[in-house]
Amino acid sequence: MTRPSVLPLLVPYALALVLTAVQVDAEPPTGGKTPGDIVAAAPVAAWSDIADSDILVMTLTGGKEVVLQLAPYFSPTHVGNIRTLARAHWWDGTSIYRVQDNYVVQWGDRSETKPLPPGVNPRPPADYTRPAEGLHLTPLTSPDAYARVTGFVDGWPVAGDGKSLWLAHCYGMVGAGRDLSPDAGTGAELYAVLGPARQLDRNIALVARVIEGMETLSVLPRGTEPLGMYAVAQSPTPIVRIRLASDLPPAERPHFQMMDTASAAFADYVHVRANRHDAFYSTPAEGVDITNVPVPIRRKPD
């Protein structure tokens, strides 16, 4: 479980262990609960299985794994390409070659000379938005600097303008690197978001998110060339392989669940993230932005 921790206390570790013994001065509006309390207490019905065919497992040199969940509804052509690239073992032997501090980490074929396998659409459409009609949006009530509305659709963070919705550049979201417009990339070059990047919303295709192993990417050395590209003297991180979980032998497949963003438990979780008031927090913000509400993801319990 590598989503950002929901335990933001800054108290020392030893003290954190005895927090339950500490008196809070008054009953807060959240009952003193933390986001972690809500997640831990969420009923089984609040969790949805993620399909194995939507899970991509990236294995790096040394054996560390980074797991992605694909977003086929929002970027069907890119996700189709990604599945084709994974089945063709196209990424095997490529690398992570760009890390720009507080912005993005990017991987693929830096040389851009490796031929794409048959079946890859070389020109996916630059349709970065979806009609809002027919989608169940669980809105955030806090105002947003970048869009008229924000919220969640089927477990994904989105922004919108009333007519359309689009995926939002939150921490760990994965997009398709591209050349200048109207190019929309193929999905062969991918980046994960490390910092504020909402300005990229509607300018680039978001295709997935990292659901485990994000801290493996976030600690990689920053590139010293412009845009965080690795200099000649720096060593890109080799990618051993990228596979769909559904293409792994059954015994090797990881299984994940995400919290149902239309559930009562998720509503409680959002409320507490927007109104931190517990043993540590005295002044609730009474608001939270879409980049600060990571959708809880977990390994599926046995």
Next chain:
Amino acid sequence: MTRPSVLPLLVPYALALVLTAVQVDAEPPTGGKTPGDIVAAAPVAAWSDIADSDILVMTLTGGKEVVLQLAPYFSPTHVGNIRTLARAHWWDGTSIYRVQDNYVVQWGDRSETKPLPPGVNPRPPADYTRPAEGLHLTPLTSPDAYARVTGFVDGWPVAGDGKSLWLAHCYGMVGAGRDLSPDAGTGAELYAVLGPARQLDRNIALVARVIEGMETLSVLPRGTEPLGMYAVAQSPTPIVRIRLASDLPPAERPHFQMMDTASAAFADYVHVRANRHDAFYSTPAEGVDITNVPVPIRRKPD
């Protein structure tokens, strides 16, 4: 210069080098300029020297340096303590012992047993806000999820409620770790912000910001214990020394400047960050939030 790069293009490196040859389809409202263009063209008058007595140089094992700018106006008691601690060489031999992914990196005396030197106020007030009256606020016009107003005061990112203003938890901001309220920390245990943390605004004292070397902190291994504390098997990063620049021999002092946040150049910079429209961006967000407008900082030109 280690503030987040203002070059957010995702185009490949080779292409980035020839961007000037690319035609943009129409004259955008920002004249096609990037934030980096604005910073590079800012006149000398748009830059203010940072006082040597407000600069703190942290030297880590191996010689890497992380440079902080203190915020004496907003947290005078904490900053007074920090100057006293630096002059007493109190941090020498302490360590960076906590790194929580996408949240904070924290340093000081993990054992919390090292006596504080004379002159340190053991109980700074928990006065996390300042009266807005008399402060020159350069407001951001985009709505914010956490506060009624956001903007900049004298080079610092702030949020406010109309009556009061307070420093905002943006990337690289440095705060004073504390125990449970009403404790406000002394400034001996410090943390730097790695990810979304605005919920800490008004709940903890922000005392400084990292102005160089943030990428040295952001790549440190994440702690595997709760709250990102380092496990016994992990190695905290030793702190060789922390000194005020004004206490270093003149030849060793680094000198910095920050962009004047009341200047026309800064207004242009904010406008372009909120309305990216250039060779890469087709759809400007028409908004930007306070955590996505790093105040430009540079080494003072010779």
